[in-house]
Amino acid sequence: MMIDPPIDKLIKKTDCRYMLVCGVAKRARQLLQQENDMLVATKQKPISVAAKEIYEGKIVIVKE
Numbered sequence: 716m717m718i719d720p721p722i723d724k725l726i727k728k729t730d731c732r733y734m735l736v737c738g739v740a741k742r743a744r745q746l747l748q749q750e751n752d753m754l755v756a757t758k759q760k761p762i763s764v765a766a767k768e769i770y771e772g773k774i775v776i777v778k779e
Contacts, residue, residue: 742761
């Protein structure tokens with residue numbers, strides 16, 4: 716279960732849950748491809764990093 720960032724506040728960053736899931740998954744894939752060394756060094760999972768970036772406003776999910 717994800718505790719940080721709080722899921723109820725994370726959902727408010729997008730129009731719907733589906734957009735949130737797609738956005739987090741897309742960013743996690745990007746992290747795996749581009750910044751794998753950072754993930755290994757910090758021992759964080761890409762989903763957690765992606766969710767935290769969206770919550771902090773570093774990444775914005777845009778409807779295409």
